Amino acid sequence: MKNTDILARTAQLARLADARVLDNPRVGAVLLHDGCIIGEGYHQQAGKAHAEVNCLASVREEDRPLIPAATLFVSLEPCCIKGRTPACTGLILKEHVRKVVFAQRDTTDEVSGRSAAILREASVRVKEYPDFAPTEDTNRNRLIYTTEQRPFILLKYAQSADGFLRPRDRSKKYWITNDISRRLVHRWRTCTNAVIVGARTIIEDEPKLNARFFPGPDPRPVIIDLHDRLSGREKIFSGGEQRPLVFTGRKPARLRADTVEVKEKDLNKKAIKKILRKLHELKFSHVTIEGGAVVLNAFLHHGFWDEARIFTGPQRFGHGLPAPELPATARSLSEERIGTDRLSTFRPAAGK
Ligand SMILES: NC(=O)c1ccc[n+]([C@@H]2O[C@H](COP(=O)([O-])OP(=O)(O)OC[C@H]3O[C@@H](n4cnc5c(N)ncnc54)[C@H](OP(=O)(O)O)[C@@H]3O)[C@@H](O)[C@H]2O)c1
Structure with a gap:
């Protein structure tokens, strides 16, 4: 399975969000281990869990030991700031996720590119797909709102x-x-x-x-x-x-x-x-x-x-x-x- 196939799934998940996300971005996340999806989630409501949190929380107890060997796919760069909820970069490091793939960078000034840098500094392999169209489309509200x-x-x-x-x-x-x-x-x-x-x-x-x-x-x-x-x-x-x-x-x-x-x-x-x-x-x-x-x-x-x-x-x-x-x-x-x-x-x- 190609990385872009999984990113397409993150875009599908992101689109499940309704207006309760308010000014937050619509984000979907998938955890993939050895070609199998072991977790999925999306951001549902402003002030509540981000996509990465819901994705990791959806992993079955017996699959949790697989997390460090799995790849986390996110439709948007994970956040690195504590807002209404804790920073997702912190969670990624705490759960020992070693590989992260995301599409666009977050256009929020304090996040853009910083989260990727934080993860790389902690030896997490990060791959970005800035031109991936399906997630670009789900991020359009947020892009217009912030820019x-x-x-x-x-x-x-x-x-x-x-x-x-x-x-x-x-x-x-x-x-x-x-x-x-x-x-x-x-x-x-x-x-x-x-x-x-x-x-x-x-x-x-x-x-x-x-x-x-x-x-x-x-x-x-x-x-x-x-x-x-x-x-x-x-x-x-x-x-x-x-x-x-x-x-x-x-x-x-x-x-x-x-x-x-x-x-x-x-x-x-x-x-x-x-x-x-x-x-x-x-x-x-x-x-x-x-x-x-x-x-x-x-x-x-x-x-x-x-x-x-x-x-x-x-x-x-x-x-x-x-x-x-x-x-x-x-x-x-x-x-x-x-x-x-x-x-x-x-x-x-x-x-x-
Ligand atoms: N097919 C559709 O999708 C659809 C959707 C929505 C509406 N519509 C139809 O569009 C019509 C309304 O459109 P619209 O362009 O006329 O207005 P509108 O865009 O709904 O409302 C704005 C304008 O209404 C004027 N207005 C308000 N009350 C008025 C009144 N009693 N007499 C004269 N002007 C009045 C205001 O003029 P002032 O600046 O002079 O106050 C303002 O410029 C309705 O008949 C509705 O059925 C159709």
């Missing part, structure tokens, strides 16, 4: 077959996607720290913005209401699991929510930066913008997006609210069919 001081921004919306977010007749109830797509969206919601929408979406659609169709944590509802249009009677304020956070204009209504004054009249670059700064402060490393057109277009226009997932349903509306247009430089990542719907995933131009 750009903002969360990873996922745009998600559904459009009719002829490109509308909703039909012209606002009074008509409409549904663009099928049940399977809806469930998938709820699964994604368990992996994001916040779902962001505009005030009009709250007023017209009365969404709950939770993850009720998939087990896992609910995201925090975040509403952008720069003209203070919300009355406080909208359903989102009637006691969900997560207290909404509203970015308001100058005179915030009395809402059952936390409010942050933005003071800008429009959702311009300055306003977006303020919003992102606050979300970063809250340790949100991944947020999802679910609409409507004004909010999606503002983030797209100012280049604040990292991935777009677009569902296209089978129905044609004829007229309505046009769906956003991605920049021509956007790269198509994948296209798949989900029953009657099509799911297209895009990323900004390479090197953005």
